[in-house]
Amino acid sequence: MAQFRHYHADDVAAFHRVRDPYGMFSNMAAGYPLRVGGIQATSSEAAYQALRFPDLPEFQAEILVLGNPILAKRHAYTRIAETRLDWDAVKVNIMRYVLRAKFCSHQEALLPALAETGDRPIVEVSLRDDFWGAKPDGERLVGRNVLGRLLMELRAELAAHPVGGSVEVAPHFPCAKLLAHQLGEERFPPDSEPAQDPVFL
Secondary structure: OOOOEEEEHHHOEEEOOOOOOOHHHOOOOOOOOEEEOOEEEOOHHHHHHHOOOOOOHHHHHHHHOOOOHHHHHHHHHOOHHHOOOOHHHHHHHHHHHHHHHHHHHOHHHHHHHHHHOOOOOEEEEOOOOOOOOEEEEOOEEEEOOHHHHHHHHHHHHOOOOOOOOOEEEOOOOOOOEEOOEEOOOEEEOOOOOOOOOOOOO
């Protein structure tokens, strides 16, 4: 998953900004709230950043309510030194989990777009981050593109899935806690509509 990849820019389903055709795939895309364990997150980015801090529930709550994903990330970085010690070992599985929750919570909006990419590589174009994305290098995009590869993994898994159907989502990483609640396996979409406001302590 972490090996560098080389893509030709004309052969991929790429996204760089949220207004791009596949910009809804970005964790910075607003308008895709999700609920895990009965707890509302305003975005997949907010959920991902909150899961950095399983032992800081009050700080998690501050992150989860921020409606702008960029602000959620910036707020998380104010206490980046308190990130869980196993972050590098678990961050990909945490991202896998929040992407699955996002796409299965918004199936009508997101699954057709995912299917539209066909069998093309999905690539997040980034000028700075060659771990989650890939950097432009002439006509090529070079990077580990972990986010794009997780999206391709999800695309393959849900290729035959009927839009609106139920999907199991489970956190496959230790200490999966939000607001002092241990997260477990759930079915998406939830049986009931998400709450309008996050659950607080």
